[in-house]
Amino acid sequence: MQDDDVQAKLAALREQYRLRLTHDLQTLLAQTRELSTHEQGIDPESLQTLRQGLHRNAGSAGTFGYAKLGSEMRELELWLQTAMESAIAPSPPMLTAMHHRLEEILRELLETPDDAVGESRESQELASGEREVQIAVMAGELSDHLVQSLQGFGYACRKLASCHEQAPESASAQAPESMAVDALIVDAARIDESQWKATLEKMPSAMLILLSDEGGFDARLHAVRHGAQGFFNHPVDLPSLERRLRHLINLPQQEPYRALIVDDDVELAEHFRLTLKSAGIESRVITEPQAVLQGLRDFVPDLVLIDINMPGCSGPELARIIRFDDDWLKIPLIYLSAESNAKRQAQALAQAGDDFLVKPITDVALIAAVTARAQRSRQLSLALARDGLTGLIKHPAIKELIEIEMARSQRADTSACVVMIDIDCFKSINDTYGHATGDYVIRLLANLLRQRLRRVDHVGRYGGEEFVAILPSCTLVQARDAIERIRQSFAGLECVAGTQTFRASFSAGISCTRDWTDADALLEAADRAMYQAKQRGRDRVCLALAEAESPRGPDV
Amino acid sequence: MTILQRILHVEDDPSIQEVARVALEIVGGFEVQSCDDGYSALERASEWQPDLILLDVMMPGIDGPTTLARLREQAETRDIPVVFMTAKVQTGEIEHYRAIGALDVVVKPFDPMTLAAQLRTIWERAHAG
Incomplete structure (x- = not known):
């Protein structure tokens, strides 16, 4: 089973x-x-x-x-x-x-x-061993706002009072000895250095994020010298701060990098494979140049290492063959060669290929070179499929995913849901506070969706202020509950525009794969439900119910 | 040694009954029957002759320890090993159940992914000696 x-x-x-x-x-x-x-x-x-x-x-x-x-x-x-x-x-x-x-x-x-909404095993395991991320804030009068906003993102967050602030709750809000705090956020302009340093000492595992009024190089250098791992200017851009926190605390478990090695020297190739494996990089060895296209398709590597001298087909020739295919344009091709002649190296690179590694190469150098290029290649391909402002999946990719999920759920006879989300009165936010604030609200919602939905869910930016989420293994009611909670959180977040604050909201429509026969109908249904939510007064979630005259019977 | 195959699960809580069935049947590959209370367990055990009875301690009607005592009185069920399942409350509880004749004790809450392995270990340990 x-x-x-x-x-x-x-x-x-x-x-x-x-x-x-x-x-x-x-x-x-x-x-x-x-x-x-x-x-x-x-x-x-x-x-x-x-x-x-x-x-x-x-x-x-x-x-x-x-x-x-x-x-x-x-x-x-x-x-x-x-x-x-x-x-x-x-x-x-x-x-x-x-x-x-x-x-x-x-x-x-x-x-x-x-958690029961079809949780994947990965997150179930997390749930059993997971503890909440703890964040402490020392930012004087700004603390409350920060704490509240970060709590809205799902962090356990509390403010620590400083001594000269005689806040009534200061006694209870003092940091207990060796508190298990993941990050300490300090406003360097409002809290004495000696004071936050003393607090930080009690938090051996905490990461330091400094907020400052000064934006210059000196302020940043100062922060770096104090061991800060994050630095933000006032007014603090919350989505960026949240992203930084997520990055610092919860580095996502990455898939291992994958390298395809093309070399006719079987033993050497095997040596490279083992060396890379010792660093957690997966690789596959191809000894026949003819097999490289098949290898690319099957293995989907992050980069290709190519021996420059192979019988039948040289490295540069092979690189050009690979580049014929649009699908592989973004994959780095790296030559491995005993060729130390700079001129010949340049000639090879002029034909195709991205870089040269000279044999013999030490294990450490090989690992470093492959890791750096694979990382860059991943970042690039991620950036290509993702929306620049929010980091979410772009429109064409999300439509493709809806089709995949539709087919998958029909095949497995499970249900998946599609959610269409639109920020309410977005035009008036833009008109009142300017486009920068509008972008900020979009990022705020994007981060909230990413944070609150499960890892198996997909979130995309569909258009200007429109988002689409796909929730696999999920019923209409479960989807509604999940989105309803996000709606409440979002409506409760305080958005900042200069010195003003305001609140935004969204309307959402949800449809379920069980009620519709194809991806287009599914998406349209979610869209209609979203408009219904708008018509009923916005800031709410509506469900797309299957039309009574065309129920999806067991044979459909 | 006999292979552990048939398990009778006696538990009044239907949610736990269901999750244990997944844990034992699908994850563990055992044959499982479930009973809601001690009385039906006495009947089912003599009819079906399971290899092992997984018996909840706190049940309405007759509780786990009483059910164990009755099982030991019936000739057909006298030798069937019993493992208690308990949301341990008192200290010394587990030692007490072992003393009154339970093969071992599984503590609630249990992990559905490892329950079967736990029973298998208990079984193997009992048969190794």
């Missing part, structure tokens, strides 16, 4: 469980509320029922990925049990306290993104 299949089944069970958990928590809330009004003592039977309700979920929540919630329920269960077994029976105030705790647990459950 396929692993994916198990994961899909588990995800479906998790989803059911989440519904049940919500229901159980509501029942427990009603029970504790009721019992907390019993002034005349509480009957043991009701307490036993309450305890069973807690116990049942304390034991099961962890199995479905809600470990934290499970242990919170376990705590409450133990609390109740201890009270029940002691001479002092549980009292109404204790049940009131329990009621409040349960309320918090339920709120937290409702606010966390639905």
